[in-house]
Amino acid sequence: MEVQFLIEEKNKVKVEIKGEGHTLCNPLVKELWKDDKVDIAGYSIDHSLVSNPFLTVEGSDAKNSLRKAIERLNKKAKDLDDKFKKAK
Secondary structure, three states, X not given: OEEEEEEEOXXXXXXXXXXXXXXXXXXXXXXXXXXXXXXXXXXXXXOOOOOOOEEEXXXXXHHHHHHHHXXXXXXXXXXXXXXXXXXX
16 A cells, blocks of 8 residues: 555645555544544545545644544554454
């Protein structure tokens, strides 16, 4: 996965996430909406087979909100992985 920042301002971030799709972007946007500092969070994919997603976040500190949402998703994924390992 490669992330390219297209817009990187205090109140707005737009990134292209190469090699990913709805599987990553949908939960990330849902996690972003849990942040009170986020005003807009969404993504678009022109064509799911040949296009990369473009994620846009707007808010009082957009880049920090994105970073925190990624950290929360990482923690959830690790917790889920730990539960599966214990179930073996």
